[in-house]
Amino acid sequence: MTSTFRSAKAWLAAGALTLALAAPALAQQSDPKWDAWLQKSQLGPYQKSEKWDEVVANAKKEGEVVVYSSSGTMLKVAEDFAKFYPEIKVKAYDLGSEKTIEKVVREHQAGIYAADVVYSGGTEQMVFDLLPNHRVVNYVPSYLTDKIPAEHREPLLTHVIEAYGVFYNAEAHPQPPIKTIWELTEPQWKGRFSMKSPAGSLTTLMMLAAIVEHSDEMQKAYEQHYGKKLQLSSGVENAGYEFLHRLVGNDIVISDNSSKIATAVGLRGQAKPPMAFSVIHYLTKNQSDNYANAVPYDLTPSALFSYPTYVTVAGQAPHPNAAKLFVAFLMGSKDLNSNSDLKAPFRSGKSLELLQGMAAFYQVGTFSPRTDVPAPPYSEMWPKAKKLTASPEFVKDNIAKISDFWMAETSR
Incomplete structure (x- = not known):
């Protein structure tokens, strides 16, 4: 990490x-x-x-x-x-x-x-x-x-209602470079995946909570893609925690600056651009700064984590x-x-x-949560895309545990 x-x-x-x-x-x-x-x-x-x-x-x-x-x-x-x-x-x-x-x-x-x-x-x-x-x-x-x-x-x-999403560079990859979120834990993405630190960002913690709460879907995505049963590491409770464990172990890059994360992924002219968890609204940089950020909306179990x-x-x-x-x-x-x-x-x-x-x-x-507000520009995929969300009850009962787990993993 x-x-x-x-x-x-x-x-x-x-x-x-x-x-x-x-x-x-x-x-x-x-x-x-x-x-x-x-x-x-x-x-x-x-x-x-x-x-x-x-x-x-x-x-x-x-x-x-x-x-x-x-x-x-x-x-x-x-x-x-x-x-x-x-x-x-x-x-x-x-x-x-x-x-x-x-x-x-x-x-x-x-x-x-x-x-x-x-x-x-x-x-x-x-x-x-x-x-x-x-x-x-x-x-x-x-x-x-x-x-x-x-x-x-x-x-x-x-x-x-906002969301974190998986970002990739669509200029370097005309098609999404991964089909399941688990591929981010593979060697080809070692040191080439980044996210904002959850320390000081409650919304990033909400994303981690969504991953852990939907551990059954995480496990199903793994086993469908790889065709074998997911083996949990020693002391790891479920597939959601296992994904976080492997992601950190793949030398994830932690940043305090969301804008820089989106820039690092989306800049044009890169031969091997990184991928990232990024706040979705940074897709606007495609219009303002001619970036090439994209979201693999068909990613399993999901590319979006709303809050x-x-x-x-x-x-x-x-x-x-x-x-x-x-x-x-x-x-x-x-x-x-x-x-x-x-x-x-x-x-x-x-x-x-x-x-x-x-x-x-x-x-x-x-x-907007209002049912009478037109969707903003470039939002065509949002209504159709699958989104994982952490429920308030799950967050209440598990957020401290998730924070402890993440801190322990990134302190190794």
Whole structure:
């Protein structure tokens, strides 16, 4: 295993944080202060029917909204929000998924309630830590209830569905160079496969969790391709863990920079380009930078590992109406529908009016949970392609174990 940016000390520190956040949430007693804030803010059980004009008017009076975000794209959303609501100052912080969670937890433990909106992936931490511990509250704008499936409204609102995928260079390989994900553990790919470090990236951990949870499908893919029974290594529990064990043993390259991973695979003119796990939205580099990245959609058991990114109102948010307005802005306008004529550039003109905060995210690999939003360009394969996803319950019960396994494997 080749680690390009991580020291052993950093790995251990990140692992300790993951374990701390992965601990089961403590049972909550009745909290009058919390209930009073919910009632005043008309959130949770007090949301009921909303008068949207009042929400907007109160948001303008509050005059500010503070956003803690795992995505740098939120800075673009803040710019677009200001075009619609110049009366409201947006303070958006690009923190990454793990640091977003950490900042909220530490501030709340100190009695500091600075954030209004919390935006992050990391199902275990968001759903099973922040939510029951009153660090966030779920908020779904009432006009979107019938436009978003229940699994993306509860227990937290999904803003986008994203995915990691297997990337290869389509210029060097007009046809996918592998048929099963297991071929990445073979000698021809030794030192030629990379991925982002799961230390500090909760979404990368979600991908690993999907692989482990779907171990039966991993085993079936192996045995169908090689025509023999999969033999587990000593101390390895199942096919999902076995794949990770072999992948690390094949001198995987670990990086902290997703963009550099996509660049290394997709640059044209390479005789032997590497492959990688990459966030799917980096396929946009094919248009912006003339890269040759591609996904082998027929890979077994799958080339895609999807995960939700959540948007919530922060617990005890000082500007709850501005938070509601910002969440609604992120989800797109009431007038957006499946027949909307959306044209690039999406962050201007009529497209921006309809997409609103979704405009900055509107690209291949980033999909709205709304059933009435047209798919972004170059997304033809997404609806048909098989995707593996880690369930919230599995993540809750296994994420610390998976993190321990990965840290042990990469420390050898």
